[in-house]
Amino acid sequence: MIYFDNAATSWPKPPGMAEAMVHFVNDVGANPGRSAHRLAVDSGRIVYNAREAVAGLFNAPDPLRVVFGPNVTEALNLALHGLLRPGDHVITSSMEHNSVMRPLRALERQGVEVTVVRCSPQGFLDPADVEAAVRPNTVMIALNHASNVVGTLLPVAEVGHIARRHGLLLLVDAAQTGGAYPIDVQADGIDLLGFTGHKSLYGPMGTGGLVIGERVDVARMEPLKQGGTGSRSEHEEQPGFLPDLCESGTPNAVGLAGLEAGVRWVLERGVDAIRAHEVELAQRLVDGLMGISGVTVCGGLDATRQTATVSFNITGMEPSEVGLRLDEEYGIMCRVGLHCAPAAHKTIGTFPVGTVRFGLGAFNTLEEVDAAVAAVGRLAQEAR
Amino acid sequence: MTNKQYAVILVYSTSYALRAEKVLAEAGLSCKLIPVPRHLSSDCGVCVRVKWADSESVLRALEAAQVEIEGIHEM
Numbered sequence: 001m002i003y004f005d006n007a008a009t010s011w012p013k014p015p016g017m018a019e020a021m022v023h024f025v026n027d028v029g030a031n032p033g034r035s036a037h038r039l040a041v042d043s044g045r046i047v048y049n050a051r052e053a054v055a056g057l058f059n060a061p062d063p064l065r066v067v068f069g070p071n072v073t074e075a076l077n078l079a080l081h082g083l084l085r086p087g088d089h090v091i092t093s094s095m096e097h098n099s100v101m102r103p104l105r106a107l108e109r110q111g112v113e114v115t116v117v118r119c120s121p122q123g124f125l126d127p128a129d130v131e132a133a134v135r136p137n138t139v140m141i142a143l144n145h146a147s148n149v150v151g152t153l154l155p156v157a158e159v160g161h162i163a164r165r166h167g168l169l170l171l172v173d174a175a176q177t178g179g180a181y182p183i184d185v186q187a188d189g190i191d192l193l194g195f196t197g198h199k200s201l202y203g204p205m206g207t208g209g210l211v212i213g214e215r216v217d218v219a220r221m222e223p224l225k226q227g228g229t230g231s232r233s234e235h236e237e238q239p240g241f242l243p244d245l246c247e248s249g250t251p252n253a254v255g256l257a258g259l260e261a262g263v264r265w266v267l268e269r270g271v272d273a274i275r276a277h278e279v280e281l282a283q284r285l286v287d288g289l290m291g292i293s294g295v296t297v298c299g300g301l302d303a304t305r306q307t308a309t310v311s312f313n314i315t316g317m318e319p320s321e322v323g324l325r326l327d328e329e330y331g332i333m334c335r336v337g338l339h340c341a342p343a344a345h346k347t348i349g350t351f352p353v354g355t356v357r358f359g360l361g362a363f364n365t366l367e368e369v370d371a372a373v374a375a376v377g378r379l380a381q382e383a384r
Numbered sequence: 385m386t387n388k389q390y391a392v393i394l395v396y397s398t399s400y401a402l403r404a405e406k407v408l409a410e411a412g413l414s415c416k417l418i419p420v421p422r423h424l425s426s427d428c429g430v431c432v433r434v435k436w437a438d439s440e441s442v443l444r445a446l447e448a449a450q451v452e453i454e455g456i457h458e459m
Contacts (some may be wrong), residue, residue: 032398033397033398033399033429033430035419036417036418036419036420036429037428040430041402041417041430042400044398044399044402044430045405047403048399048406051399052406063403064399064400064403132389136389192396229397230397230398230429231396231397231398231427231429232396232397232427233427233429234425234427239396239397241397242398243398243399244396244399
C-alpha cells in the first residue's frame, strides 16, 4: 500500500500524535478556559502549548495572536470576511484554491473589488504583475504559498515587500506549505497566515487557524461568529482582544493536543530536513514520470521550486480511471480531478479534465516513488 | 511587618493567565491559577495568584514579557 494523498491529508501520523489525543481524552478532558479547577487549567495549558508550538514554527512573536479554528478554510474566511469591506480592492492569483476564491467571489457580490493576477502555465507568479495591479483602494493581497494542484511555490517574500511598500496586508494560504517549507512570518512580511493542522503539521483533522500579525488592526476585525469565550462574562458584547475575539465556543482541545504533538515532531525533525527529503522524492518522481512516453507532467518540473505535490496525465486514459486502477491494481492512493481549484487548472491548461495528483509526504520513500513510476509506466503502455 | 499572604493578578482571559504562568515559571517565581474571586470581578475565568512578597518581581517579569494585566489586588 502506497499513500500518495498527503496533499489532501497526511498519513500516517508521527509517533506521539495519537497518544497525545488519547491522553487528553482519558486524563484531562476538561473544558479549557471555562473553569479554574486543575483539569480545566491543564486543558487550557495544552491549548496554550499548541499556540506556542505554532507560533514558534512560524516565528510569530506573540502566541496569543495565533487564533485556532477547525481548518484553514475557516481561517481564510476569517481573514477575508473579517477585514474586507465594500469598496476595498483585493489582489489574488490565478492559482488559488476555492478556499480563497469562493469567499472572494462572495465578497465581490457585496462590493469588494477583486483582481486575479494570471500565473504562468507552470503556475508561477511574477511579483511585478502583483505590483502593477495595486490601486488606490487596494487593502490586501491574498496569496497561495504553494499550489495544491502542481505544488508550485509562489514568491511570498517578494510580494511581502510589495505589500509593505504600498501599506497593504498580505494574507498567505499555507495549507500546502506549513511544516513542509520554511515560513517566517516576520522575515517574509506575512500579516495573516492561514494554516491547517492535518497536512504537513502532522496533526489531526479539525485543527487549523490564523496567525495575525502586528500590522493587522484587530479593532477593525469582525469575527465570523460571536459567543462564549470564558472571558469578560459580565459583558454581552464580544471581547475585543485576541485570541478570544475570534475563538467563540468550546475549542477542539483534543485535536489541539494532537496538533501540538504533530508540530513538536516537525520541529524536532526540522523543517529543513523534511524539505530536503521531499525535494529528493519529488525530483525523483518528476524525472521518473517525464521518462514515460505518453505521460505529461504539469508544473515547473523543478522540485526546488515546488512542494512534493506532482500532477500529471496519461494520454488516452482519464484521470479518474488512472486513479481507480492505481488503487485497485497497485495499492497506490492518490487524488484525481480538479482538486477544488478550478482557477489553477484553467491556468495550467487542464480544465475541466483535471489531473492525477501524487501528494508526497515526510513518510514516503524513494522505493515507493520508484514503484509508483513503474505502475504509471505500465498504465501508460496500456493506454497507447 | 505585613500579614498579607497573596496577591491576585487579573488578566483578560485564560490564555493570558497561561502566558503569565509560563513567564513567571521561567523567572523562577511560583504562582497558581485560581478562579477569579467574585469580589474582584464578575468574570468567570481564572486569575494568577502569587506570593505577596513576590508581587514586585512578578509585575516586573510580566512587564518585561509584555503580558498585559487588568490589575493586581491583595488577598
